[in-house]
Amino acid sequence: MILEGKVPPGALDEKWTKYRSTMPLVAPNNKRRIEIIVVGTGLAGASAAATLGELGYKVKCFTFHDSPRRAHSIAAQGGINAAKNYQNDGDSVYRLFYDTIKGGDYRSREGNVHRLAEASREIIDQCVAQGVPFAREYGGLLANRSFGGVQVSRTFYARGQTGQQLLLGAYQALERQISLGSVTMYNRHEMLDLVTIDGKARGIIARNLLTGKLERHAAHSVVMATGGYGNVYYLSTNAMGCNVSAGWRAVKRGALMANPCYTQIHPTCIPVSGEYQSKLTLMSESLRNDGRVWVPKKKEDVERIREGKLSPVDIAEEDRDYYLERRYPAFGNLVPRDVASRAAKKATDDGFGVNKTGLAVYLDFEAAFERYGKSEAHSSGVHNPDAATVRKMGQKVVEAKYGNLFEMYEKITGENPYETPMKIYPAVHYTMGGIWVDYNLETNIPGLFALGELNFSDHGANRLGASALMQGLADGYFVIPYTIGSFLSKEIRTPAISTDDPAFAAAEEDTRNRIDQLLAVQGKQTVDQFHRRLGLIMWEYCGMSRNATGLQEGRKQIQELRAEFYQDVRVPGSTMEFNPELEKALRVADFMELGEMMMEDALNREESCGGHFREEYQSAEGEAKRNDEDFTYVSAWEWKDGDDSVLHKEPLVFENVELKTRSYK
Amino acid sequence: MKLNLKVWRQKNGQAKGGFETHQVVADEHMSFLEMLDVLNQDLIIGGKEPLAFEHDCREGICGACSMVINGRPHGPNKGTTACQLHMRSFKDGDTIHIEPFRAASFPVIRDLVVDRSAFDRIIESGGYVSVNTGQAQDANAIPVEKNQAGESFDAATCIGCGACVAACPNASAMLFVSAKVSHLALLPQGQVEHENRVQSMVTQMDKEGFGACSNTYACEAECPKEISIENIARLNRSYLGASLSSK
Numbered sequence A: 001m002i003l004e005g006k007v008p009p010g011a012l013d014e015k016w017t018k019y020r021s022t023m024p025l026v027a028p029n030n031k032r033r034i035e036i037i038v039v040g041t042g043l044a045g046a047s048a049a050a051t052l053g054e055l056g057y058k059v060k061c062f063t064f065h066d067s068p069r070r071a072h073s074i075a076a077q078g079g080i081n082a083a084k085n086y087q088n089d090g091d092s093v094y095r096l097f098y099d100t101i102k103g104g105d106y107r108s109r110e111g112n113v114h115r116l117a118e119a120s121r122e123i124i125d126q127c128v129a130q131g132v133p134f135a136r137e138y139g140g141l142l143a144n145r146s147f148g149g150v151q152v153s154r155t156f157y158a159r160g161q162t163g164q165q166l167l168l169g170a171y172q173a174l175e176r177q178i179s180l181g182s183v184t185m186y187n188r189h190e191m192l193d194l195v196t197i198d199g200k201a202r203g204i205i206a207r208n209l210l211t212g213k214l215e216r217h218a219a220h221s222v223v224m225a226t227g228g229y230g231n232v233y234y235l236s237t238n239a240m241g242c243n244v245s246a247g248w249r250a251v252k253r254g255a256l257m258a259n260p261c262y263t264q265i266h267p268t269c270i271p272v273s274g275e276y277q278s279k280l281t282l283m284s285e286s287l288r289n290d291g292r293v294w295v296p297k298k299k300e301d302v303e304r305i306r307e308g309k310l311s312p313v314d315i316a317e318e319d320r321d322y323y324l325e326r327r328y329p330a331f332g333n334l335v336p337r338d339v340a341s342r343a344a345k346k347a348t349d350d351g352f353g354v355n356k357t358g359l360a361v362y363l364d365f366e367a368a369f370e371r372y373g374k375s376e377a378h379s380s381g382v383h384n385p386d387a388a389t390v391r392k393m394g395q396k397v398v399e400a401k402y403g404n405l406f407e408m409y410e411k412i413t414g415e416n417p418y419e420t421p422m423k424i425y426p427a428v429h430y431t432m433g434g435i436w437v438d439y440n441l442e443t444n445i446p447g448l449f450a451l452g453e454l455n456f457s458d459h460g461a462n463r464l465g466a467s468a469l470m471q472g473l474a475d476g477y478f479v480i481p482y483t484i485g486s487f488l489s490k491e492i493r494t495p496a497i498s499t500d501d502p503a504f505a506a507a508e509e510d511t512r513n514r515i516d517q518l519l520a521v522q523g524k525q526t527v528d529q530f531h532r533r534l535g536l537i538m539w540e541y542c543g544m545s546r547n548a549t550g551l552q553e554g555r556k557q558i559q560e561l562r563a564e565f566y567q568d569v570r571v572p573g574s575t576m577e578f579n580p581e582l583e584k585a586l587r588v589a590d591f592m593e594l595g596e597m598m599m600e601d602a603l604n605r606e607e608s609c610g611g612h613f614r615e616e617y618q619s620a621e622g623e624a625k626r627n628d629e630d631f632t633y634v635s636a637w638e639w640k641d642g643d644d645s646v647l648h649k650e651p652l653v654f655e656n657v658e659l660k661t662r663s664y665k
Numbered sequence B: 001m002k003l004n005l006k007v008w009r010q011k012n013g014q015a016k017g018g019f020e021t022h023q024v025v026a027d028e029h030m031s032f033l034e035m036l037d038v039l040n041q042d043l044i045i046g047g048k049e050p051l052a053f054e055h056d057c058r059e060g061i062c063g064a065c066s067m068v069i070n071g072r073p074h075g076p077n078k079g080t081t082a083c084q085l086h087m088r089s090f091k092d093g094d095t096i097h098i099e100p101f102r103a104a105s106f107p108v109i110r111d112l113v114v115d116r117s118a119f120d121r122i123i124e125s126g127g128y129v130s131v132n133t134g135q136a137q138d139a140n141a142i143p144v145e146k147n148q149a150g151e152s153f154d155a156a157t158c159i160g161c162g163a164c165v166a167a168c169p170n171a172s173a174m175l176f177v178s179a180k181v182s183h184l185a186l187l188p189q190g191q192v193e194h195e196n197r198v199q200s201m202v203t204q205m206d207k208e209g210f211g212a213c214s215n216t217y218a219c220e221a222e223c224p225k226e227i228s229i230e231n232i233a234r235l236n237r238s239y240l241g242a243s244l245s246s247k
């Protein structure tokens, strides 16, 4: 199979403008007849459905949630990037493009990333017009903050709830289209299969989660925006319902999965506290602006801490190892996520973890209390303040910046981070890999499009902070409304697709069989038990660092687990009712197959890049070693039931940036 | 810790529900929902139907979790959703009552799961700014006073959970509606449609069967996002203004 990225020719900064202005259009009278299914109502799906509705298409929109507003995008904290250069600090579309390519360790498409950087500016305009209450300065203009891996201030934010505010903007735009009749909304409907007719995507099979009924929905084209698959690890910062099933069903119908092994492990999350743990909570990246990461230097201190006989605040400065500052003096605590996570792993692998399980390091704000306290005392005219006063004043400043995060930390752990350093550990956070799409965001199945975290398109092997929200909204508001025309302009004579087509009956039958098979097992283990075991295998063998032997072992273990699943899982209840356990079982079944493909992908990629670290490929100091000669390509995998997946390669061509080793030393 | 749970079980909207008693062994570091996970694992292994409850983000932002714990929507802690509540707020041997949000406009679907789609329909009736994609001017063209933007944000943090309705003796949705009205009214972008918005959202709220507000302040006390009752006053002023000026 030849994979065409379809990036238009021409100068980098003219590609999108030219392409957009010469693209075939669909006339308004035809739009009214053309139906589009949008699956997902996160930032990508809601913005796409609303905009396509505004353009006059007949849109049907699906979510498994009870309301579009509950999509996982709601939980994003830190912010959204845009090359507005409002701070006059030298930002530009090119710089955002360059930072994203470099941050992604040179494993993304230049053309796509540049378009993303261009769209970033329009996104902020659009969101403000919708009434998104971004943070502002005293003069009433928009405020910005900085994020890891960059040297300008281009992140727009709404306190620690940026995702919520952006999603509510998109949700409200969507509700407006619903009221105007251009979008029909199907809440509590889960897509369980993709229907293709003559090779084109023409509909879906959805289960009405309230009644259990399998429904057929037809359209001229299907747009999926169903989010990331981090929950294949069971524990992640993702919401409990995040899953891969819509995308995976498309893969089973022939779509390709690109770079599935590129997983982002976020360095600052609250550590696992026990076996009952159901999810992990992120502590925003912004904390690394002021927090210092350390572990004790002496093993005996570690022992005493674990036994509860020593408190970290009593460890002397010279007995602490601020390992990020030591190893990466240039960037210190603000190295990119992948680098910070691996360094934490090394510290705990070496036996310096500071909680009972040995899987935690400190994030310490004491220095910030002192620094801010001193300047605060100075500016409020307090002379020769004592240490306690300085500390108090400093804590006030930190509270104003991160109060909600400190509160969240205390709610979860029961410890007061103003008095004792936070304990943190890396956790699965985001999946750069996803469904393969070309420049039009179209998959290799004509008429099937993938947006948002579901696709693989823009972040290469590592995503920079505040760039996922940007990508989701770029895809939905500013890319798909145009690029879908490349397919639909050829479909204006196609009459409404009928759900009586045998392809619908066949897909419905397949789905029913899958459900019946799971219900019939009536074994002894719950779905969650299997999901947890899958997560442990993934984390152990395909987590923060990987090696060939482990990946082979991991793949074998998943195969065994999958066999056991179909023999011993217990799914209570029946199909024709509201049955959350059945929903989970179907998702976990798909996660197992995906997990296997991730192992295959990680095994094939014999280099270390971004979030993918192969132990065999590292420098003497333990830094990642990329292999541009052999691996400057996108791995696009075709699933084969019961056999090895087939690899298709899309070479990555760099015409504008020079490939360099990322260095943060 | 050992706990006695009295949980509400109801097969569907038509069925008659009732309390069921279960014992659970929990850990003080667990979240409340993780404690319910433990209960469900026990139930499934024991061949029984698990307790249905809604949840997703488990960090207090999606608004999915919705249950009344010992008589209070989202449980005993101020400004805390059920998913953020931890078992260290309870004692060994405690008996805990768990019920669904109760309101005629939130019919029960199963156990603790209720239908809150009325909230979507209220937003649909006018809880937005009518601007199509691509019609916007530069984001910095209209300055917005910092504190005013902050106040708008505070109102916009409503997570649409419905605890205000469950807390209200009249099952009124005024706090939810007023939060959206304030969010948009406090920004210049939202002002153009303000009067119409107030009219249509209040009309839709009535149509959905939510009760009238009689200023009991129960909503504000139970709202996990501490949305201020001030918003209701603001809505009332606008509603009166809008009614008087409507043709």
Ligand SMILES: Cc1cc2nc3c(=O)[nH]c(=O)nc-3n(C[C@H](O)[C@H](O)[C@H](O)COP(=O)(O)OP(=O)(O)OC[C@H]3O[C@@H](n4cnc5c(N)ncnc54)[C@H](O)[C@@H]3O)c2cc1C
Binding pocket: A039, A040, A041, A042, A043, A044, A045, A062, A063, A064, A065, A068, A070, A071, A072, A073, A074, A075, A076, A077, A078, A079, A080, A162, A163, A189, A190, A191, A192, A225, A226, A227, A228, A237, A238, A239, A242, A243, A245, A246, A282, A429, A430, A451, A452, A453, A454, A465, A466, A467, A468, A469, A470, A472
């Ligand atoms: C804790 C946290 C904080 C984050 N903070 C930031 C940040 O500060 N900045 C940033 O840029 N990024 C951040 N991210 C990443 C970002 O939030 C996500 O990548 C992004 O929101 C994904 O949006 P989406 O629209 O692709 O998918 P989602 O928001 O996950 O939406 C998926 C939608 O698909 C629906 N769906 C899924 N499967 C089906 C199915 N089979 N049938 C029907 N419907 C289905 C769901 O119901 C939902 O509506 C954060 C992520 C996490 C976990």
Ligand code: SF4
Binding pocket: B157, B158, B159, B160, B161, B162, B163, B164, B165, B175, B176, B179, B222, B223, B224, B225, B226, B227
């Ligand atoms: S106002 Fe408060 S209680 Fe009511 S829906 Fe919003 S967040 Fe929930």
Ligand code: FES
Binding pocket: B054, B055, B056, B057, B058, B059, B060, B061, B062, B063, B064, B065, B081, B082, B083, B084
């Ligand atoms: S589960 Fe999301 S708010 Fe509680």
